Amino acid sequence: MTPFVHPFDQAIELARAGDGTFSGRTSTHYWNAISPFGGTTVATLLQAMLAHPQRLGDPLSMTVNFAGPLQPGEFTVRVTVARAGRSTQHWQMEIRQAGDEQPAVTGTAVFAVRRETWSDTEATLPDVLPPGQLARYAPPVQVPFLQMYDIRYVDCDPLAGGPDSTTQCWISDVPPRRLDFPAIAAYCDSFVPRLFVRKGAARPISTVTLSINFHVDDAALARQQGRHAFGKARANAFNGGYYDQEGQLWAEDGTLLATTHQLVWFRE
């Protein structure tokens, strides 16, 4: 009997191909309209650093730039340490594909060994219904990766249209999967595009750059029992063919997992 491997773990699976170099393959399960779901791309880069023998501590922050198109098939991930101190480590990363002279994806990341300090969370989990009391959202546009996420909106039809792009929802993998750093990274790109929320319908969009700040370490993640995360996202501005998105992501017990920001190209 073959043990069950979650499709997400298949999607971000990497084979070591050299010093800091890994080979991977785009996933049909996590395919978007014309390119891979960006969340798996971000998670794959994170996975490369987590799997690197020089890795120090836990991810603190990462920025991923979607510079060019990723074609279906194999790709090469390269992650290198630009500078390391006693407790922090700065990474550079890129994804390339055969036949393309330039990187399709670039980015940087910071890892760190966290330590006990005074702590406080100002961004608290909104007072909302638990995921078990809400219905799974059925998106009108059926791209493959949307089947891999169970999204439950707490207060709205995300495609109702209107003056405020804020959405609030529970997010979990299909089938359910533990909350780890790659899952959190992918969730950070899973929010329905803010332009769709405002316009009440899908439009051509493409994330240009995405940043994530992580607010938990591996030990705090290991304590999580729930399989859902709660996400709140909004835009600051739509202007000149681009808009931004700011998001916050909590665990079911109220732990703030990550905050994220992206800039998105759009066409009306």
Add this chain to the structure above:
Amino acid sequence: MTPFVHPFDQAIELARAGDGTFSGRTSTHYWNAISPFGGTTVATLLQAMLAHPQRLGDPLSMTVNFAGPLQPGEFTVRVTVARAGRSTQHWQMEIRQAGDEQPAVTGTAVFAVRRETWSDTEATLPDVLPPGQLARYAPPVQVPFLQMYDIRYVDCDPLAGGPDSTTQCWISDVPPRRLDFPAIAAYCDSFVPRLFVRKGAARPISTVTLSINFHVDDAALARQQGRHAFGKARANAFNGGYYDQEGQLWAEDGTLLATTHQLVWFRE
């Protein structure tokens, strides 16, 4: 008679030293406690791209990682185009100093040619007193770069201490200077550290990584008459020796200039 050159323009001045390579020098005016004010470092990197002959359009987004210490004196900035399309351009950047084998600063940026589209700003300028009706804040800690900014808080003593790290203030250069992309980038790092706001006093802190999303193009900036920007900043969480900061920056006429996020190392 020597024409007046603003100290900020002196601080970010670069001499071309080769293809994508520039030499600069740390500024005594914009020195912080033990290192250069990070805002001038970010602005200097931006200046290098703005001055680059291959530059396409206006800055859209940038992430700067403060990987190692910058010593007083000369440094080398290197900015390279990782990938360019018809309307977007992805940059990689670093700062190095002689005698240090590793980069002190790394980062990525996206430039783009904006185009006319539907636009809307959800993050509107708060209804506050204009800068002329408020007093300049006199910071209790006198590090050089703080003399170069005129900060006027609208609703609080930023060092009162308390459960909410939010601050709101007008920011301008000393002496006044036009709002351009380097100034905006520097303003994004000028907010009083959120830890100081919570603890009511200065503590050892160090920005690890900072991202900026710009929401204006050069033409919109050129229309600005005011010399003040309005900044609102807050933290989501303090945890394990790090905290984050999210900020928004508007022009006096309500134009959203930029949103910014950083992650900061701290000691209690």
